Amino acid sequence: MLIAENVTKTYNSGQKTALSNFSIDVPKGSIYGLLGPNGAGKTSFIRIINQITQADSGEVYIDGEKLKNSHIQDIGYMPEERGLYKNMTVGDQLLYFGELKGMTKNQALHEAKYWFEQLNIDQWWKKKLSELSKGMAQKIQFVVTVLHQPKLLILDEPFSGFDPVNANLIKDQILNLKAKGTTIILSTHRMESVEEMCDYVALINNSKKIIDGKVFDVREKFKKNIFGVTLSNANEELFHVFQKNYKIEALKNENSLLSFEIKNNQNQNQLLSDLMKIGNIRSFDEKIPSMNEVFINAVSEN
Amino acid sequence: MKNILLITKREFLTQVKKKSFIILTILAPLLVIAFGAFIAFMLKANETETTINVIDKSKLFQKELKSDENLKYIYVPENSEKQMISGLKEMEGTTGLLIIAPLINQNFDELEKNSKLILNNKIGFETKQQIISDLSEIIRKEKIHALNIQEDQIINLDKKFDLKTESISEDSKVDSDMDFGVKYVLGMILMYATFMFIIIYGVRVMRSVLEEKNNRVVEIIISSVKPFELMMGKILGVTFVALTQFVVWITMAVFGAIFLNTGFAAMKNQIPKGSEEMVDKMDFQQIATEVSHTLLEMNFPLIIIVFIFFFLFGYIFYSSMYAAIGSAVDNETETQQFTLFAIIPLMIGVYGSFTTINNPDGPMGFWLSIIPFTSPVAMVARIPFGVPVWQILLSMFLLIISTILMIYVAGKIYRVGILMYGNKASFKEIWKWLKN
Numbered sequence: 143m144l145i146a147e148n149v150t151k152t153y154n155s156g157q158k159t160a161l162s163n164f165s166i167d168v169p170k171g172s173i174y175g176l177l178g179p180n181g182a183g184k185t186s187f188i189r190i191i192n193q194i195t196q197a198d199s200g201e202v203y204i205d206g207e208k209l210k211n212s213h214i215q216d217i218g219y220m221p222e223e224r225g226l227y228k229n230m231t232v233g234d235q236l237l238y239f240g241e242l243k244g245m246t247k248n249q250a251l252h253e254a255k256y257w258f259e260q261l262n263i264d265q266w267w268k269k270k271l272s273e274l275s276k277g278m279a280q281k282i283q284f285v286v287t288v289l290h291q292p293k294l295l296i297l298d299e300p301f302s303g304f305d306p307v308n309a310n311l312i313k314d315q316i317l318n319l320k321a322k323g324t325t326i327i328l329s330t331h332r333m334e335s336v337e338e339m340c341d342y343v344a345l346i347n348n349s350k351k352i353i354d355g356k357v358f359d360v361r362e363k364f365k366k367n368i369f370g371v372t373l374s375n376a377n378e379e380l381f382h383v384f385q386k387n388y389k390i391e392a393l394k395n396e397n398s399l400l401s402f403e404i405k406n407n408q409n410q411n412q413l414l415s416d417l418m419k420i421g422n423i424r425s426f427d428e429k430i431p432s433m434n435e436v437f438i439n440a441v442s443e444n
Numbered sequence: 445m446k447n448i449l450l451i452t453k454r455e456f457l458t459q460v461k462k463k464s465f466i467i468l469t470i471l472a473p474l475l476v477i478a479f480g481a482f483i484a485f486m487l488k489a490n491e492t493e494t495t496i497n498v499i500d501k502s503k504l505f506q507k508e509l510k511s512d513e514n515l516k517y518i519y520v521p522e523n524s525e526k527q528m529i530s531g532l533k534e535m536e537g538t539t540g541l542l543i544i545a546p547l548i549n550q551n552f553d554e555l556e557k558n559s560k561l562i563l564n565n566k567i568g569f570e571t572k573q574q575i576i577s578d579l580s581e582i583i584r585k586e587k588i589h590a591l592n593i594q595e596d597q598i599i600n601l602d603k604k605f606d607l608k609t610e611s612i613s614e615d616s617k618v619d620s621d622m623d624f625g626v627k628y629v630l631g632m633i634l635m636y637a638t639f640m641f642i643i644i645y646g647v648r649v650m651r652s653v654l655e656e657k658n659n660r661v662v663e664i665i666i667s668s669v670k671p672f673e674l675m676m677g678k679i680l681g682v683t684f685v686a687l688t689q690f691v692v693w694i695t696m697a698v699f700g701a702i703f704l705n706t707g708f709a710a711m712k713n714q715i716p717k718g719s720e721e722m723v724d725k726m727d728f729q730q731i732a733t734e735v736s737h738t739l740l741e742m743n744f745p746l747i748i749i750v751f752i753f754f755f756l757f758g759y760i761f762y763s764s765m766y767a768a769i770g771s772a773v774d775n776e777t778e779t780q781q782f783t784l785f786a787i788i789p790l791m792i793g794v795y796g797s798f799t800t801i802n803n804p805d806g807p808m809g810f811w812l813s814i815i816p817f818t819s820p821v822a823m824v825a826r827i828p829f830g831v832p833v834w835q836i837l838l839s840m841f842l843l844i845i846s847t848i849l850m851i852y853v854a855g856k857i858y859r860v861g862i863l864m865y866g867n868k869a870s871f872k873e874i875w876k877w878l879k880n
Contacts, residue, residue: 153874221663223660224660226661227661239664239668242668243668387677
């Protein structure tokens with residue numbers, strides 16, 4: 143769907159680099175996470191896709207075509223800095239933004255109706271934005287972004303400012319859109335907020351891409367073969383022997399439950415059968431690193 | 445183009461629908477009238493009645509000094525002089541005592557030297573002038589009388605040489621005083637209209653840019669349209685707002701004039717026609733015909749075309765400057781430093797035209813109406829006097845070029861500026877944006 147090749151962007155006549163040699167490949171119909179701390183270059187990249195700014199070098203392709211003016215109608219963009227006209231009614235506002243994206247008035251009206259029913263907000267049509275609460279305004283903001291049925295949806299810090307209820311609502315709508323085939327790019331510095339939604343991620347730090355790929359693969363790459371175990375009715379003598387053979391960390395003994403972490407690079411089945419001798423296994427799982435941990439590890443590796 | 449129109453439409457509708465716009469449009473003319481009435485009232489309210497006691501030893505002034513509503517002369521007998529002087533302090537209603545010396549041997553200088561006005565209170569400058577002129581007139585008559593000549597003869601003596609002017613070339617026909625006055629007033633009105641329009645609506649463009657920037661809505665819009673389209677749409681939208689306001693005001697003025705005219709005519713019919721009034725009316729009619737004659741003689745199509753051209757281009761030139769300013773700052777208080785650049789050239793144009801209008805074809809008048817920063821106001825002020833075609837064309841050409849240039853420059857600043865949140869740009873930074 144979207145391919146970026148060696149995109150470089152600098153500001154202040156080259157003194158500040160926002161992106162250097164940035165390349166990603168966003169597959170069609172996926173949710174792609176653009177993750178990295180503030181100032182890493184995410185927003186710069188998004189602005190390039192939206193043709194708000196131009197890249198110094200490198201190319202961006204949408205559906206195999208070089209980025210061009212008409213692509214604007216295929217993109218829905220919700221910037222990090224949210225905002226709408228305060229003195230306009232919700233209805234006028236939606237029609238206006240719809241028309242700016244090339245819809246006819248009727249199309250915009252039709253789509254707006256659909257979304258107002260979806261989000262249960264049809265009584266707001268004639269209200270001015272200044273009369274709505276912040277949470278309400280956020281819903282309108284989302285509708286503005288998706289009204290023109292974009293093929294590519296770009297959400298910069300999608301859940302910042304949303305209360306948990308609205309955030310869940312929007313999350314569901316994003317997944318809905320994905321199911322309908324929309325490609326979605328989520329950009330955020332709060333990695334935990336999107337990691338379970340994303341199919342693919344690219345981690346960015348200091349204007350450079352550190353790692354990208356399927357979420358599963360990225361995590362696999364950084365897992366450390368650590369397993370979490372919880373035992374009940376553990377035999378202390380046998381556990382003592384066990385401790386000599388395996389490296390054990392974070393040992394806890396609470397409510398007659400013994401829990402600990404094991405670093406094991408060998409056969410897991412062997413480990414399990416060893417554990418079974420000590421006591422009853424309550425839980426056994428591999429500790430997969432969170433995106434945050436992946437990021438920190440990836441940054442320190444580079 | 446479609447986008448520009450959409451933006452223009454939105455800008456126009458939101459501004460026109462605002463309550464403040466509706467109220468201001470309707471109330472502004474009324475406020476102007478009320479303000480004028482208030483000034484007139486204040487002038488009137490500041491007038492006080494002055495009473496002057498007069499002791500006339502010359503016997504020349506007894507019947508001649510005439511009281512009016514502001515200045516009242518009361519004659520008191522000669523023998524009460526001492527009493528009057530000593531009692532003046534206690535006489536509250538009396539401003540002063542005018543003592544006119546006797547006329548001895550027709551020596552008017554001596555009379556003047558020995559006469560004096562003793563004041564109780566302060567006396568207004570105008571009142572003093574009025575007393576002086578009253579006295580002078582009577583003395584003058586007396587002097588004429590003493591010389592034993594007729595008053596007509598004196599008037600005849602005073603008559604100025606009436607030099608008739610005739611010019612061979614049609615263009616540089618010399619104006620009569622009346623012509624000059626009419627053209628002057630017309631020029632000033634056109635110039636002020638342009639000046640006020642540019643400032644008021646330029647600032648409106650700036651505010652609108654700032655509002656979008658502060659609302660953070662701007663990033664969404666420019667992900668759909670080019671910043672340049674947004675800027676132009678905005679400028680055009682505000683232009684239509686201004687035109688709407690103009691149309692409303694002109695309509696109001698026309699209706700007001702019709703209403704006043706009929707009211708005035710009805711009133712006049714009720715008053716019996718005295719001979720004095722007839723004279724007044726004749727005069728008025730004569731002036732009116734002369735004014736309309738001057739107006740008719742002017743090349744109106746040219747004046748209108750030139751006015752509209754400089755009005756619009758001047759406005760677009762300056763409002764793109766204002767748009768750039770709005771984008772470069774974060775709130776209205778920060779705009780002041782930059783708006784000076786938009787206001788000072790216009791001020792130079794306006795006040796420059798004031799000083800050069802006595803000789804509209806002079807070098808200063810020429811340059812002010814050629815340089816694009818001042819030409820929108822200066823050319824409009826000059827145009828009723830007639831401007832050589834080549835100058836108009838040169839000025840138009842330069843204004844078009846520099847308007848395009850200004851839009852280009854403003855567009856560049858605007859593009860970067862609207863996405864800069866949280867800090868006011870310095871001149872150095874703006875220069876960098878321009879170079880990018």
